[in-house]
């Protein structure tokens with residue numbers, strides 16, 4: 001079954017018709033990477049799935065449940081989705097361990113000791129074992145972003161949404177974050193990710209979605225999209241982004 005299905009999703013900001021009928025699905029354990037020019041609607045797409053933006057038309061299903069139904073409990077939907085965005089949004093006044101376990105304790109009602117054990121295990125696994133009791137400002141950008149990812153996966157979400165998670169990082173620190181995403185893929189996480197890192201997209205994606213003109217213009221395997229793009233717009237975008 002698909003973890004995520006979008007059917008004819010439209011989103012407008014005033015006269016700006018950003019999403020013009022997006023159809024998309026993400027299967028269980030699949031990694032789908034969204035690429036496209038700045039302003040093509042990648043973040044807006046992510047934000048409609050997380051219900052930060054309400055769609056103007058169309059439907060979004062999460063494991064078969066219509067989450068665009070106006071009667072839906074938004075907090076319950078969000079609790080099923082792990083989200084990491086470009087700017088680390090760790091709470092500066094909270095230690096790493098408390099940042100990571102907050103949602104598990106407050107939203108999921110996980111007992112504090114259970115959440116802590118699981119968090120420490122994951123932080124150790126991802127090379128952050130020494131940082132458990134530190135405050136975020138003692139961590140590098142790459143470490144902070146890895147903490148944000150651990151926080152997002154702590155409660156085993158059905159879907160991970162990753163939006164440009166490396167674009168605010170020093171190039172030296174990008175690799176450690178991308179390695180973590182590779183580990184998550186190897187463990188079978190289901191992910192929808194937007195990135196400008198084309199070599200990473202190519203290596204980690206099961207499918208690539210090229211957003212253009214408010215909808216997915218071309219969808220295919222990395223081999224198809226990078227090796228044999230069918231649309232002139234896709235070719236033009238790839239030529240521009242890989243020759244910077």
Ligand SMILES: Nc1ncnc2c1ncn2[C@@H]1O[C@H](COP(=O)(O)OP(=O)(O)OP(=O)(O)O)[C@@H](O)[C@H]1O
Pocket residue numbers: 013016018036037038039040041042043044045164
């Ligand atoms: N909250 C908002 N209010 C008004 N317009 C918005 C809002 N969010 C996004 N937009 C507009 O929607 C369009 C798509 O923006 P979006 O951030 O989704 O693009 P993107 O593909 O993520 O770009 P980038 O690669 O730069 O991250 C842009 O024209 C943007 O100005």
Ligand SMILES: [Mg+2]
Pocket residue numbers: 042043044163164194
């Ligand atoms: Mg964006």
